[in-house]
Amino acid sequence: MGIIKARQLVHEYIRRDEEGNVESISTALDHLNLDVEQGQFIAVLGHNGSGKSTLAKHINALLTPTEGTLWVDGLDVSDEENVMTVRENAGMVFQNPDNQIIASVVEEDVAFGPENIGVPTDEIWDRVEQSLRTVGMLKYRTYSPNKLSGGQKQRVAIAGVLAMQPKCIVLDEPTAMLDPTGRRDVIRTALELNREKGVTIILITHYMEEVVEADRVFVMDEGKLVMQGTPREIFSRVEELKHYRLGVPQMTLLADELRRAGLPLAGGIMTREELVEELAKLRA
Amino acid sequence: MSIILDKVNYIYSPGTAYQVQALNDINLEIRDGQFIGVIGHTGSGKSTLIQHLNGLVKATSGNIYFNGEDIYAEDFDLKGLRTRVGLVFQYPEHQLFETTIFDDVCFGPKNQGLSKEKAGLRAFEALRSVGLSEEVYYHSPFELSGGQKRRVAIAGVLAMKPEVLILDEPTAGLDPAGRDEILRLLRELHRERGITVILVSHSMEDVADYVERIIVMNQGSVMLDDIPREVFLHYRELEAVGLAAPQVTYLMHELRERGLAVDTRATTLAEAKDTILKAFV
Numbered sequence A: 001m002g003i004i005k006a007r008q009l010v011h012e013y014i015r016r017d018e019e020g021n022v023e024s025i026s027t028a029l030d031h032l033n034l035d036v037e038q039g040q041f042i043a044v045l046g047h048n049g050s051g052k053s054t055l056a057k058h059i060n061a062l063l064t065p066t067e068g069t070l071w072v073d074g075l076d077v078s079d080e081e082n083v084m085t086v087r088e089n090a091g092m093v094f095q096n097p098d099n100q101i102i103a104s105v106v107e108e109d110v111a112f113g114p115e116n117i118g119v120p121t122d123e124i125w126d127r128v129e130q131s132l133r134t135v136g137m138l139k140y141r142t143y144s145p146n147k148l149s150g151g152q153k154q155r156v157a158i159a160g161v162l163a164m165q166p167k168c169i170v171l172d173e174p175t176a177m178l179d180p181t182g183r184r185d186v187i188r189t190a191l192e193l194n195r196e197k198g199v200t201i202i203l204i205t206h207y208m209e210e211v212v213e214a215d216r217v218f219v220m221d222e223g224k225l226v227m228q229g230t231p232r233e234i235f236s237r238v239e240e241l242k243h244y245r246l247g248v249p250q251m252t253l254l255a256d257e258l259r260r261a262g263l264p265l266a267g268g269i270m271t272r273e274e275l276v277e278e279l280a281k282l283r284a
Numbered sequence B: 001m002s003i004i005l006d007k008v009n010y011i012y013s014p015g016t017a018y019q020v021q022a023l024n025d026i027n028l029e030i031r032d033g034q035f036i037g038v039i040g041h042t043g044s045g046k047s048t049l050i051q052h053l054n055g056l057v058k059a060t061s062g063n064i065y066f067n068g069e070d071i072y073a074e075d076f077d078l079k080g081l082r083t084r085v086g087l088v089f090q091y092p093e094h095q096l097f098e099t100t101i102f103d104d105v106c107f108g109p110k111n112q113g114l115s116k117e118k119a120g121l122r123a124f125e126a127l128r129s130v131g132l133s134e135e136v137y138y139h140s141p142f143e144l145s146g147g148q149k150r151r152v153a154i155a156g157v158l159a160m161k162p163e164v165l166i167l168d169e170p171t172a173g174l175d176p177a178g179r180d181e182i183l184r185l186l187r188e189l190h191r192e193r194g195i196t197v198i199l200v201s202h203s204m205e206d207v208a209d210y211v212e213r214i215i216v217m218n219q220g221s222v223m224l225d226d227i228p229r230e231v232f233l234h235y236r237e238l239e240a241v242g243l244a245a246p247q248v249t250y251l252m253h254e255l256r257e258r259g260l261a262v263d264t265r266a267t268t269l270a271e272a273k274d275t276i277l278k279a280f281v
Helices: A054-059 A080-089 A106-114 A119-133 A149-161 A180-197 A231-235 A237-243 A250-260 A273-282 B047-053 B078-084 B101-111 B114-130 B144-160 B176-193 B204-210 B228-240 B247-257 B269-280
Strands: A005-018 A020-036 A041-046 A069-070 A089-093 A168-172 A200-202 A216-221 A226-231 B002-010 B020-031 B037-038 B061-066 B083-086 B164-167 B196-200 B215-218 B220-225
Touching: A005 A054, A005 B078, A020 A054, A020 A226, A020 A231, A041 A054, A041 A069, A041 A180, A054 A089, A054 A168, A054 A200, A080 A089, A089 A149, A106 A119, A106 A149, A119 A149, A119 A180, A149 A168, A149 A180, A168 A180, A180 A200, A216 A231, A231 A237, A250 A273, A250 B247, A250 B269, A273 B247, A273 B269, B002 B047, B020 B047, B020 B196, B020 B220, B037 B047, B037 B061, B037 B204, B047 B164, B047 B196, B078 B083, B083 B144, B101 B114, B101 B144, B114 B176, B144 B164, B144 B176, B164 B176, B164 B269, B176 B196, B176 B204, B196 B204, B204 B228, B204 B247, B215 B228, B220 B228, B228 B247, B247 B269
Parallel strands: A041 A200, A041 A216, A089 A168, A168 A200, B037 B196, B037 B215, B083 B164, B164 B196
Antiparallel strands: A005 A020, A005 A069, A216 A226, B002 B020, B002 B061, B215 B220
16 A cells, blocks of 8 residues: 555535534545555645645544545544554645744754654754754754744744654645745755655645656646646646646746747657757757 | 835834844835836845835835825825725735625725725725626635635725735735736736736746836845846846746746857747747748
């Protein structure tokens, strides 16, 4: 079994009036099936309200299924007894850098998680140091978090998750509020964790450019998985993506327009480097 | 008609150990009917700057003139200024609070002292202009998608009929289609109603595509202030302060290095396409 497996996963948000009668039910996840292998870098796309965040919260057992089953590293998240282990296995980083830092010193913030699960003190400090080094924030260990930029705060949040030594990290739009440098640093950190430490990464994003280095892309719509494949496969299906309120990377769009205008460019261009190579080849 | 900032300084917590000079001798003229982008890394002073434009924050020193009137003069109608210069904060949908969309949009004009009927008319007009269909006007704003909620929040400011509309990262967290919808809405408001639009953004591509003038903030000062293609020629300096140029700018420079005779000033997709095609003729 892979690190994450969902079968017929359903989640309903039920709204009740003041007397407790059901007012409305909205289905956020609708019989979703999904498999993620250990060590993969997965990008999840989908318009606002497509169910991405609801799915993310299941992987961390913040929400539990209404129906169906979700296993994280072989453990059923619906089983109360598994909840703590699931949360150790699957860490979560949210969108707003200001909402997830709690301590007044960076290293204490990172230490919070391992301390909470009873890691011995010496080991806590080892983990804190390693985690901060991995995200490139070691020299800020004694800083106050409010002196950091948005991107730096997000990297501290990632370090906090890393200190739990999870097998999998879910990042729910971690770059939505960041400036260009912050965005680049956070994505680079996520990639490094995946490539060098083998941590499974689930990246939820609205930026198509952040998806191109993923192993696989999942596209969600109305609580279902409607497309999956490599970034190249997914971004070759422009019309379908538009239908789901998504897009393609700008360079793919430009290559497409140039091709239409008569330049014989190869298909599947996603990055600037690829487009430059193709154009240089054409010229030679 | 314009907003003029004359030697504006703003210091947070002056006289304490936490003293920070957030704005440093800012001189700017925001002319009527412009579509302006403000960029800068986190903490560069962008938000402090825009909060000065509608009098929400008072400069430590310096003057601000709205249509020639000193906004710090004793007889100046500061409350009126806040409706003439509408400010849409980051994640404005978090500030929706009424039970229906319609009531939420009425809140601003009612607060301006308009009668219920007049406020209602304003709300209708504003909701229509942001492209929300009438069938949802009496629904709860919380039933809408992220992009729709944000449009309700923008309608709430538009209902006050501002002459200047300032938006702090209006597309953050929206899906690509939602992003396009909001930006196109702003372009329409700007073109058809002549509203001055000031867009604070972290997306260099959005700024390159939509605005006619970019103000780059760095450490509380105006670092660059020019048309997009000129600003992005300074892409190395922008990178040094945590910003970047649009993808297209980098592409142009890389193609140049490979010997293609493209115009390195191209910043939008359409410009890139034109100049690349020309290089192959």
